[in-house]
Amino acid sequence: MSAEDRRDQVLDAAVAAFAEGGYTGTTTDQVARRAGVSQPYVVRMFGTKQALFLAAHERVMARLGEAFAEVARAGGDQTAHELATAYVQLIKDQDLLRVMQHGFSLGADPDLGPAVRASFLRVVRQIRELTGATVEETRDFLAQGMLINVLVALQLPEHAGDDPDAAALISCVLEKKGF
Amino acid sequence: MSAEDRRDQVLDAAVAAFAEGGYTGTTTDQVARRAGVSQPYVVRMFGTKQALFLAAHERVMARLGEAFAEVARAGGDQTAHELATAYVQLIKDQDLLRVMQHGFSLGADPDLGPAVRASFLRVVRQIRELTGATVEETRDFLAQGMLINVLVALQLPEHAGDDPDAAALISCVLEKKGF
DNA sequence: GTCGCTAGTAATCAGTCGATGCCTTCTCCG
DNA sequence: CGGAGAAGGCATCGACTGATTACTAGCGAC
Numbered sequence: 001m002s003a004e005d006r007r008d009q010v011l012d013a014a015v016a017a018f019a020e021g022g023y024t025g026t027t028t029d030q031v032a033r034r035a036g037v038s039q040p041y042v043v044r045m046f047g048t049k050q051a052l053f054l055a056a057h058e059r060v061m062a063r064l065g066e067a068f069a070e071v072a073r074a075g076g077d078q079t080a081h082e083l084a085t086a087y088v089q090l091i092k093d094q095d096l097l098r099v100m101q102h103g104f105s106l107g108a109d110p111d112l113g114p115a116v117r118a119s120f121l122r123v124v125r126q127i128r129e130l131t132g133a134t135v136e137e138t139r140d141f142l143a144q145g146m147l148i149n150v151l152v153a154l155q156l157p158e159h160a161g162d163d164p165d166a167a168a169l170i171s172c173v174l175e176k177k178g179f
Numbered sequence: 180m181s182a183e184d185r186r187d188q189v190l191d192a193a194v195a196a197f198a199e200g201g202y203t204g205t206t207t208d209q210v211a212r213r214a215g216v217s218q219p220y221v222v223r224m225f226g227t228k229q230a231l232f233l234a235a236h237e238r239v240m241a242r243l244g245e246a247f248a249e250v251a252r253a254g255g256d257q258t259a260h261e262l263a264t265a266y267v268q269l270i271k272d273q274d275l276l277r278v279m280q281h282g283f284s285l286g287a288d289p290d291l292g293p294a295v296r297a298s299f300l301r302v303v304r305q306i307r308e309l310t311g312a313t314v315e316e317t318r319d320f321l322a323q324g325m326l327i328n329v330l331v332a333l334q335l336p337e338h339a340g341d342d343p344d345a346a347a348l349i350s351c352v353l354e355k356k357g358f
Numbered sequence: 359g360t361c362g363c364t365a366g367t368a369a370t371c372a373g374t375c376g377a378t379g380c381c382t383t384c385t386c387c388g
Numbered sequence: 389c390g391g392a393g394a395a396g397g398c399a400t401c402g403a404c405t406g407a408t409t410a411c412t413a414g415c416g417a418c
Contacts, residue, residue, distance in 0.1 A: 021203070124348065
């Protein structure tokens with residue numbers, strides 16, 4: 001297999017593996033097994049585990065950026081609401097959301113922190129440019145997104161049956177967004 | 180030292196240690212060193228590392244609940260806004276926020292997931308009871324809180340100088356809340 | 359005084375993890 | 389054919405980690 005195809009394959013595996021387990025909770029061997037290659041090969045392909053995580057995280061954030069850009073190309077008139085719907089659709093692949101969420105927890109890491117900050121700000125800037133929203137509107141948009149992140153990361157939708165309050169909150173947050 | 184005092188001391192150390200590093204990224208030895216005791220003692224005191232994290236997480240969420248309850252006792256008339264201010268004041272101790280944030284990423288863990296879900300829902304229920312807010316108002320309140328969590332976890336306030344967009348977002352989110 | 363209980367440590371074990379070095383296999387080009 | 393380079397695995401190392409066991413010092417009761 002060509003190096004580039006293999007790299008993509010390993011990155012897909014890395015996203016899935018890091019989604020459950022996070023950075024420190026995932027081993028390079030788990031990534032390797034998912035990708036069907038050996039653990040040393042994964043390490044050497046990216047140099048270090050840090051670089052592997054950053055590449056996976058970068059891929060996730062890039063995918064989010066592409067999804068938003070596509071909404072803009074479609075060119076509706078309620079861009080903010082359409083972005084929200086696109087976001088909810090995208091994160092039906094919970095792996096994306098989980099890797100992003102784990103990234104948020106790495107802000108204090110001296111090596112990974114700057115990279116995750118940059119990715120986050122890139123998306124924030126993109127949202128503002130696409131919607132032309134005010135800072136306050138951007139804030140509210142982001143806030144809803146972060147709440148969605150937490151609810152899904154907590155697996156509350158899966159456990160909504162256990163708790164009526166949880167069910168009410170979830171349907172309220174995700175209503176009319178096609179979750 | 181009495182067992183209870185020592186336990187409190189270790190729990191404080193655990194909150195600080197887990198705040199940076201998260202669950203998998205923190206060793207029981209790091210907790211022990213912070214508390215000034217030996218690593219085996221920490222493990223035996225709580226049985227397992229999981230139980231130690233749960234106790235630390237529980238303490239953090241309990242502290243949050245107490246802060247909210249105190250606002251209710253003070254008995255203002257703009258409870259929601261006062262809760263928000265109390266929240267921002269409380270999480271000036273960033274360790275609390277970080278442990279909470281790390282907890283959110285553990286929702287998929289079969290052992291820790293149910294506990295962090297329960298703690299989260301307990302706080303949600305408390306907010307609704309204290310403010311008498313509608314589900315939508317509760318959602319918006321929570322959403323702002325989750326955005327604050329992410330911004331602080333990303334250490335964006337510390338790095339606001341690097342990026343004008345970041346600075347605008349932060350001041351917008353935390354304005355009038357005394358951060 | 360010594361017995362028993364509590365707080366706490368030192369030593370150590372068995373497993374795990376990221377990383378490195380060396381070998382093999384395949385393919386393409388001359 | 390032959391060799392050079394790329395793809396990829398195997399063996400292994402050194403450090404780390406959670407947990408267990410055995411031991412010691414202090415202290416109140418009888």
